[in-house]
Amino acid sequence: MARPPAPRVRPAPAAARVTSPRPATPAAPVTDAGTDDDGDDTLDVVLGTAELQQLGGTSEYSTALARHPRSSAEGPRAADRPRAAGARVIEVGAPLSERPEPAARRALSDLGRGARAAAEALVISWLTIIIPVVAGYVATVTAPSLGEASWADAARSATAGWLLGLGEPLDVVTPATARTPEVITQVTLVPLGLTALVLVLLAGGIRRARVDSVAAAAGVVLTAVAGLWLAYTFAESAPTSRGVLTQAGVVVLALLVGMRSRLAGLRLKDPRLREVAEWVVAGLRAGAFVLVGLGVLGALIVLGAVLTSLSDVVTVHRALGPDVVSTVVLVLAQVAALVTLVAWGVAWLAGPGFVIGAVSVTPVAATEGPLPALPVLAGIPDAGPGPGRWVAAVVVGLALVVLVRPLGRTRGWIELATTAGVAVVAVALTGGALAGLSSGEIGALSPVGASGTAVLLALAGEVALGALLATGVVVGLRAVGRDPGRLGEPLVAAVSAVRERLRPRRRSRRRR
Secondary structure (H helix, E strand, O other): OOOOOOOOOOOOOHHHHOOOOOOOOOOOOOOOOOOOEEEEEEOOEOOOHHHHHHOHHHHHOOOHHOOOOOOOOOOOEEEHHHHHHHEEEOOOOOOHHHOOOHHHHHHHHHHHHHHHHHHHHHHHHHHHHHHHHHHHHHOOOOOOHOOOOHHHHHHHHHHHHHHHHHOEEEEEEEEEOOOOOOOOEEEEEOOOHHHHHHHHHHHHHHHOOOOHHHHHHHHHHHHHHHHHHHHHHHHHHOHHHHHHHHHHHHHHHHHHHOOOHHHHOOOOOOOOHHHHHHHHHHHHHHHHHHHHHHHHHHHHHHHHHHHHHHHHHHHHHHOOOOOOOHHHHHHHHHHHHHHHHHHHHHHHHHOOOEEEOOEEOOOEOOOOOOOOOOOHHHHHHOEEOOOHHHHHHHHHHHHHHHHHHHHHOOOOOHHHHHHHHHHHHHHHHHHHHHHHOOOOEEEOEEEEEHHHHHHHHHHHHHHHHHHHHHHHHHHHHHHHOOOOOHHHHHHHHHHHHHHHHHHHHHHHHHOO
């Protein structure tokens, strides 16, 4: 129903306001009877300007009330009149958009915001795979090897390839001919580049959508489950345990990364637990920097191997004889495998190395054997001795350089040991998990990739040695009166300045 106008209070004469010992009686509030027009059962109390001032409120309509006063019947004071629990005070004339949003409506809004973020990430990453595959099918639709395959079959195969990036095995079916039967080749080697794409898109969407509540996080999870179910249904595939664990890990990690600002604002009530949590966060941050350094070193190893064997890479590419569309598809496939190759580079740097069928590549030596016809694999070193196990010292040195500063900012041996231990565990577990995901099978070519257990143990020992050396450096610097927590301050200041300069540009782009 229409809300009645609020009663106005006639101002007293100036003399009365000066000499009267008692304050003016505020106007009586007007209360809606029944359910209000915003849909909930809480009654809204409409107050005048004087009552809002008593309750600590303000009114942008006070000038209008002062210009056009009206007398009203005397009533009890608003502060003395009892109000129902949960009653809301609404300013006279305030628009409906400024009223408090009901809890149920706010939860639905958060749920939709999280669902939209997840849907965008899944659809964009899926289109990244399906568009080149369907384009390749259209370009080669007259090839005899395709048989009776349609564009829907191409889209179904692309969806299965998208699921392969999320840990689900892929069955490549070679149609039967008059001379050969149907051949099914199972591929379990995960292209980690596609996994990283889904993770980055999902974490970015969560951050942009400001997912900061349980309802919004539930929207992300439910939409991810629904999207994956649709993908499995369309690809005519059944989920496996490895695929489900990989997909759950991607969603959880994306939520942690996208909601890091919200999680950083949480505070434990117990001071002791809060202090320990700060130590753990410092260790995780230090471990993340070590992982970034390892990733950069692995990428440099892959880049160096490709550049030194660039002529062989070009020769293999030309031998395949691809057209324009096939070249695009081939390049995208190698880009999707780039993160997997970086994980192999880190495994080689740590010591265990990797294998591709009969080919074994370690810092000690490389063996000879057949390789898949993928141009980038031509960069694998030839059979012969390698540089030696001393390359593991690079990992130890990296851990030493990165961990000196965070360990130097600790106070006491317990905090130092906690920070160092968390960093070592984080690096070892993450490196072992990535090595395990980068291993699998390509039909008869088995095994392919690195051993997750071997890489985990190697990284744990090397990073622990680096942390031990960093502790010695911290003790030595403190003995000579220097603050190890301020090492690398110019570099940190330069990076912070670059980030501050880039931040306004990002904001301007978002506004556009």
